[in-house]
Amino acid sequence: MAKRLTNKVAIIGCGPGSLGYITLKALQGIKESDVLVGSKRLLNLFPEVKANKILLGKNYRTLLSKIVSLSSRKKVTILVSGDPGFFSYARLVVGRLGQKNCEVIPGISCMQLAFAAIGKTWNDAHFMSLHGRRSELEGLVEVVKTHNKVAVLNDGGISPRLLSHTLIKGGVKDRKIFLCENLSLENEKVREFNLDSLGKAEAEGMNVLIFTTQGISSSE
Ligand SMILES: C[S@@+](CC[C@H](N)C(=O)[O-])C[C@H]1O[C@@H](n2cnc3c(N)ncnc32)[C@H](O)[C@@H]1O
Numbered sequence: 225m226a227k228r229l230t231n232k233v234a235i236i237g238c239g240p241g242s243l244g245y246i247t248l249k250a251l252q253g254i255k256e257s258d259v260l261v262g263s264k265r266l267l268n269l270f271p272e273v274k275a276n277k278i279l280l281g282k283n284y285r286t287l288l289s290k291i292v293s294l295s296s297r298k299k300v301t302i303l304v305s306g307d308p309g310f311f312s313y314a315r316l317v318v319g320r321l322g323q324k325n326c327e328v329i330p331g332i333s334c335m336q337l338a339f340a341a342i343g344k345t346w347n348d349a350h351f352m353s354l355h356g357r358r359s360e361l362e363g364l365v366e367v368v369k370t371h372n373k374v375a376v377l378n379d380g381g382i383s384p385r386l387l388s389h390t391l392i393k394g395g396v397k398d399r400k401i402f403l404c405e406n407l408s409l410e411n412e413k414v415r416e417f418n419l420d421s422l423g424k425a426e427a428e429g430m431n432v433l434i435f436t437t438q439g440i441s442s443s444e
Pocket of ligand 1: 355376
């Protein structure tokens with residue numbers, strides 16, 4: 225069992241990127257922190273917070289020992305995008321530090337925003353992440369073939385053209401696709417495609433893709 229730390233490490237969900245989607249509870253935790261650990265994008269959301277700021281990037285594994293040692297003297301908060309329970313650094317942190325040493329504060333996931341933007345439910349969706357997992361693209365074919373509603377995280381590394389090509393080649397037919405980019409930010413874009421038109425689209429930045437079987441909206 226992991227040793228009990230003097231101060232719990234907070235893992236705070238910061239929502240999809242705009243301050244309007246950060247909860248009051250999250251904001252309070254962030255303001256009370258001595259140390260904030262997060263990506264540049266998330267740290268930049270809180271210029272007025274006086275905490276010591278540590279950039280989280282490729283150092284994410286080695287940083288864990290530093291976080292543990294800092295937590296003996298300071299209140300350390302790890303900022304994650306969206307909700308900590310949905311494809312985030314929280315899994316690694318809680319796995320290493322133990323649940324008793326962590327306080328997880330939920331946030332609004334980009335998935336919630338994406339489904340809200342297209343006016344559909346997400347309780348019946350199947351989820352997958354291609355964020356930093358380009359090698360799993362082939363696996364998407366089977367997932368889309370076998371589920372009526374599939375929602376996928378994409379860091380922008382996989383173009384709409386490659387997605388369309390891979391799915392058509394894999395034998396996927398008749399899907400409505402929603403491409404939801406930069407949700408909650410100034411350059412937010414939510415567009416609807418079929419497999420062919422997706423192949424001609426350009427996308428910029430992080431996005432959520434939702435694949436639905438045609439006609440599914442009539443049964444909702
Ligand atoms: C490591 S995952 C984190 C997901 C996060 N825990 C959540 O609940 O939203 C990062 C991926 O989330 C998606 N994402 C995060 N913020 C987004 C936004 N504002 N608009 C669209 N997609 C976003 C992108 O697919 C990005 O590659």
